Amino acid sequence: MRINETKAITDQRLVESIKNSNEGVFELxxxxxxxxxxxxxxQIIKNTTISEDIVQSVFMKLWETRETIDIRxxxxxxxxxxxxxCIDHLRSQQVKxxxxxxxxxxxxxxxxxxxxxxxxxxxxxxxxxESLPPRCREIFRMSRYENLKIAEIADQLKISKRTxxxxxxxxxxxxxxxxxxxxxxxxxxxxx
Amino acid sequence: MEKEIFxxxxxxxxxxxxxxxxxDSQLLDIWVxxxxxxxxxxxxxxxxxxxxxxxxxMQKIDERKAYQKISTQLFNPKKIGLFAYxxxxxxxxLLPVMIVSVIYIFSEKTDRKQHAMVYNxxxxxxxxxxSLTLPDGTKVWLNAGSKLSYPINFSSKFRAVSxxxxxxxxxxxxxxxPFLVHSGNMNVxxxxxTFNCNAYPxxxxxxxxxxxxxxxxxxxSATISKELFPNEMASFSKREQRIxxxxxxxxxxxxxxxxxxxxxxxxxxxxxxxLERWYNVEFEIKDKEIADYVYTATFIDESLDQVLKMLxxxxxxxxxVSERSKLGDQTFEKQIVKLYKKSKI
Numbered sequence: 001m002r003i004n005e006t007k008a009i010t011d012q013r014l015v016e017s018i019k020n021s022n023e024g025v026f027e028l029x030x031x032x033x034x035x036x037x038x039x040x041x042x043q044i045i046k047n048t049t050i051s052e053d054i055v056q057s058v059f060m061k062l063w064e065t066r067e068t069i070d071i072r073x074x075x076x077x078x079x080x081x082x083x084x085x086c087i088d089h090l091r092s093q094q095v096k097x098x099x100x101x102x103x104x105x106x107x108x109x110x111x112x113x114x115x116x117x118x119x120x121x122x123x124x125x126x127x128x129x130e131s132l133p134p135r136c137r138e139i140f141r142m143s144r145y146e147n148l149k150i151a152e153i154a155d156q157l158k159i160s161k162r163t164x165x166x167x168x169x170x171x172x173x174x175x176x177x178x179x180x181x182x183x184x185x186x187x188x189x190x191x192x
Numbered sequence: 193m194e195k196e197i198f199x200x201x202x203x204x205x206x207x208x209x210x211x212x213x214x215x216d217s218q219l220l221d222i223w224v225x226x227x228x229x230x231x232x233x234x235x236x237x238x239x240x241x242x243x244x245x246x247x248x249x250m251q252k253i254d255e256r257k258a259y260q261k262i263s264t265q266l267f268n269p270k271k272i273g274l275f276a277y278x279x280x281x282x283x284x285x286l287l288p289v290m291i292v293s294v295i296y297i298f299s300e301k302t303d304r305k306q307h308a309m310v311y312n313x314x315x316x317x318x319x320x321x322x323s324l325t326l327p328d329g330t331k332v333w334l335n336a337g338s339k340l341s342y343p344i345n346f347s348s349k350f351r352a353v354s355x356x357x358x359x360x361x362x363x364x365x366x367x368x369x370p371f372l373v374h375s376g377n378m379n380v381x382x383x384x385x386t387f388n389c390n391a392y393p394x395x396x397x398x399x400x401x402x403x404x405x406x407x408x409x410x411x412x413s414a415t416i417s418k419e420l421f422p423n424e425m426a427s428f429s430k431r432e433q434r435i436x437x438x439x440x441x442x443x444x445x446x447x448x449x450x451x452x453x454x455x456x457x458x459x460x461x462x463x464x465x466x467l468e469r470w471y472n473v474e475f476e477i478k479d480k481e482i483a484d485y486v487y488t489a490t491f492i493d494e495s496l497d498q499v500l501k502m503l504x505x506x507x508x509x510x511x512x513v514s515e516r517s518k519l520g521d522q523t524f525e526k527q528i529v530k531l532y533k534k535s536k537i
Contacts, residue, residue, distance in 0.1 A: 035253035169205035
């Protein structure tokens with residue numbers, strides 16, 4: 001939240017610097033938002049390579065038109081640009097491929113406005129995962145970050161699959177309490 | 193109905209994990225459809241799950257490579273100078289809390305001419321330690337097998353040094369003249385403070401322990417940063433570019449500077465690694481279990497022989513030391529110490 005409160009002042013200054021062709025600041029903004037935007041685009045496009053291309057093109061456009069830009073918030077600016085390009089891309093795909101009328105799942109509409117940056121998300125997640133009881137944390141990490149299957153975890157820790165599931169459901173229950181504010185908070189802020 | 197018997201969180205977890213049985217799946221669908229509250233609860237848990245998936249995906253994205261790609265198209269390809277680099281670091285630190293005075297750095301022309309820098313390099317061989325004073329008065333202790341390079345004259349904007357190995361810094365305070373330690377793909381940004389940085393290239397972690405003051409640890413692309421307070425350690429994983437913070441007692445980490453070798457519940461493979469540098473010898477662990485033994489001891493000015501004796505007295509270990517053999521060019525080979533598990537008798 002701290003970041004969001006100071007965002008308005010920060011963005012103004014950064015925008016000014018970019019208008020003055022400051023490459024260092026441009027790179028900083030790129031590094032800060034890039035991976036979050038790619039993941040955001042990926043939710044719509046379901047293809048990481050294309051998503052990366054889309055986000056890169058948004059940044060290139062930003063630099064090329066820097067002298068005339070009017071940005072109050074990078075977050076909403078980037079979301080808008082990336083979203084538009086993603087929709088354009090999907091449309092062109094549909095034209096190419098008439099029989100593929102894949103409509104994005106309704107879930108994505110809910111996720112739509114969540115834009116996280118790597119730093120924000122890492123901090124948040126690290127803190128909340130840290131607060132889990134040790135056993136629960138270990139199993140949650142193995143499942144979410146080491147990509148182990150339930151059976152593999154059960155095997156390694158010599159416990160039943162059922163216990164693994166119970167521990168993960170326990171983790172989710174605790175994490176929910178920790179993170180619920182962020183889930184709804186973001187949805188409110190960015191739906192506009 | 194008797195639906196209250198099942199644990200809804202368990203059902204949701206197994207649905208998210210993809211291990212749900214079709215019976216349970218039906219049960220869950222009925223529960224979700226029952227009430228609006230249930231629906232919301234379920235969708236929130238899905239979003240929560242998604243948050244972790246996003247996090248994992250983000251970790252895999254390499255913004256540095258992407259930036260290189262677009263910057264070669266946008267700008268004339270050129271090497272990123274130290275100035276631009278530090279500017280970037282300075283900028284990321286400003287993101288959370290913007291301070292007007294530092295904006296000043298931005299407003300300056302980036303294409304200012306850089307003065308050619310002349311660098312000094314201080315190096316300590318294995319088995320030795322040394323200390324030196326930098327041009328700004330900062331004191332540095334260098335542990336065995338370490339290398340520090342620094343400019344003969346620091347630039348007026350910042351004091352940047354680069355480190356390979358382990359060093360202890362007592363940085364002269366100057367808020368307007370940041371001190372920057374670059375090692376591997378990580379940086380420590382300092383205004384005035386005392387800390388230890390362990391960055392041997394062969395280790396996968398870079399460990400920074402703060403004794404006094406405040407430092408910020410930043411990765412190379414300046415996307416991740418962590419502030420450290422006294423008695424905290426930042427472990428930076430070079431491969432994953434992750435910084436983890438933990439509370440520590442700094443004593444163990446800085447003992448080397450006063451000639452002490454201190455182990456506090458350290459695993460034997462770490463003990464051995466330190467001894468290798470400290471005494472310039474090579475260890476061979478002959479029985480694998482030894483690597484996991486946990487060891488606590490402090491050695492002050494002991495010879496290798498004495499240290500090994502103590503080791504074998506307090507841990508179930510025996511050792512043998514090879515004779516140094518002469519190599520063809522009249523130099524001597526390193527001594528090799530072999531560690532074995534003590535038999536039970």
